[in-house]
Amino acid sequence: AQSVTQLDSQVPVFEEAPVELRCNYSSSVSVYLFWYVQYPNQGLQLLLKYLSGSTLVESINGFEAEFNKSQTSFHLRKPSVHISDTAEYFCAVRQTGGKLIFGQGTELSVKP
């Protein structure tokens, strides 16, 4: 069965500092990987996804993630964070049939 592990439950960081949120998956088949963001009292919003092709994928607000098959990882990075990036971030892998399996989430807290 596929699973997702997010290694850090909380990541505090100062504004304009770089950040990396770690995600590892387990799967014996081809994977489709996703990062979702959840702002307080809101639903999940898709941040970026890896389906195939280039292993580096980017979002419109400066986040990027790199698919690394040998390390079974899909870490999320941003070179300079803003206060508005404070949110919960979830890594997910898509199972056959379409359902998503989520990690436990990483709470990113950006401080001024």
Place this chain on the structure above:
Amino acid sequence: GAGVSQSPRYKVAKRGQDVALRCDPISGHVSLFWYQQALGQGPEFLTYFQNEAQLDKSGLPSDRFFAERPEGSVSTLKIQRTQQEDSAVYLCASSLARRGQVNTIYFGEGSWLTVV
């Protein structure tokens, strides 16, 4: 509507009470999913519909949980005889499910259930 709509947004139920949570997916979306998100946890899969057919209900935690989508659009998640451990956010999601494509899954804002 523009997005996945869920109601009620907040529900407080007394233990033992039945509750019904409604999901209105994005128009034209074939696939519909229900997830349960406990406080501080990631969403956990409950069940999946393709049109009106419930293709996967492996995540429903007990026979007190029941979901339906009779006309292939709006879906209702019903929880009978609620218990405190049912307190969670219930997320609905939908996608186009075009054959041969990995379609984006869009989530609603969730229904926050508190059982007291």
